[in-house]
Amino acid sequence: MLTTTFTMAQLRTAVTAAVRAPSLHNSQPWRFRLVGGAIELRLDPDRLLTACDPTGWAARLGCGAALFNLRLALATTGAPAEVRLRPEPADPWLLARLVPGPPRPATPAESQLYAAVPRRHSNRLPLRPDPVPPPVRRRLIEAARAEGGWLELVVGSTAVTAVAEIATSANRVLDRDPGYRAEVARWTRHFPAPDGVPAAAGGPVAEPHDLLPRRPFGSSRRAPGRDFESEPLVAVLGATGNTPSDQLTAGQALQRVLLTATDAGLAASMLSQPIEVAQAREQLRLALGRFGTPQMVIRIGYGQPGRPTPRRDPADVIDTVLEER
Numbered sequence: 001m002l003t004t005t006f007t008m009a010q011l012r013t014a015v016t017a018a019v020r021a022p023s024l025h026n027s028q029p030w031r032f033r034l035v036g037g038a039i040e041l042r043l044d045p046d047r048l049l050t051a052c053d054p055t056g057w058a059a060r061l062g063c064g065a066a067l068f069n070l071r072l073a074l075a076t077t078g079a080p081a082e083v084r085l086r087p088e089p090a091d092p093w094l095l096a097r098l099v100p101g102p103p104r105p106a107t108p109a110e111s112q113l114y115a116a117v118p119r120r121h122s123n124r125l126p127l128r129p130d131p132v133p134p135p136v137r138r139r140l141i142e143a144a145r146a147e148g149g150w151l152e153l154v155v156g157s158t159a160v161t162a163v164a165e166i167a168t169s170a171n172r173v174l175d176r177d178p179g180y181r182a183e184v185a186r187w188t189r190h191f192p193a194p195d196g197v198p199a200a201a202g203g204p205v206a207e208p209h210d211l212l213p214r215r216p217f218g219s220s221r222r223a224p225g226r227d228f229e230s231e232p233l234v235a236v237l238g239a240t241g242n243t244p245s246d247q248l249t250a251g252q253a254l255q256r257v258l259l260t261a262t263d264a265g266l267a268a269s270m271l272s273q274p275i276e277v278a279q280a281r282e283q284l285r286l287a288l289g290r291f292g293t294p295q296m297v298i299r300i301g302y303g304q305p306g307r308p309t310p311r312r313d314p315a316d317v318i319d320t321v322l323e324e325r
Helices: 008-018 057-076 108-116 134-146 157-175 178-186 244-263 278-288
Strands: 030-035 038-043 081-085 094-100 150-154 233-239 267-271 293-303
Touching: 008 030, 008 038, 008 057, 030 057, 038 057, 057 081, 057 094, 057 108, 057 244, 081 244, 094 244, 108 244, 134 150, 134 233, 134 244, 150 157, 150 244, 157 178, 157 233, 157 278, 233 244, 233 278, 244 267, 244 293, 278 293
Parallel strands: none
Antiparallel strands: 030 038, 038 094, 081 094, 150 233, 233 293, 267 293
């Protein structure tokens, strides 16, 4: 029997998974509601990062990741959704509308990825030098492609150094902005909170000789002169363009890649500095020789166990809509 509407119970189940998505500074810029039996994903303008994300690019990327988790959760209940991105262009905060599709059992891949949702988290601790095997690398590339994105694995020390230099230069540009530094500090948590980045999850303080830049979330120090990590797998995720819909597509591809990495026993964290600076993003695209637009840089590898950062309660991000009868 074809389900014609979603229920509040299905919405709550789906949102419980959706809020586990990553977002810049763990700002969680999403809201959800049930309207006419359809699930709507909306961007929360009160959670936009005005200094770090003035265009809303990162907020839409995070909402795209949440959208992938929504789809995954609904599919595992046997009620997969059909999605329309930005269904009402005049309403910029309405990012996606999900309606029930033909019912079917979840695929093994969907079940595997859904099981990884509560385990996935950004791991900012040093990664071990163990190489990621070729079959796993192919799975990561295929994960991005399955959602309409692309994933370029940066291979070779020369190529990795070039990407690292672009990222480091972008980080310096951002760090010169007092508003940017203040916003990062504002979202760094030194106390229990349902959002933001706990200082304990920030990793060691960056040193000048580190290969890749990191945000100043953490405060722990490591031994002087000790390398943070030697050979992380660096990947660049991109989309065909850079419209709001492209950014939502990239967010879904990003989340599928991250869940695929988690399922394979890998750790990952994201570096958005070279995406936040327009000139650096274009340098990155040219260095890769790719058409389309880079949307995120990811470091991937085998790391120490960590814990997911806190999230707001699903009830806090679900809006109740009173419909006319």
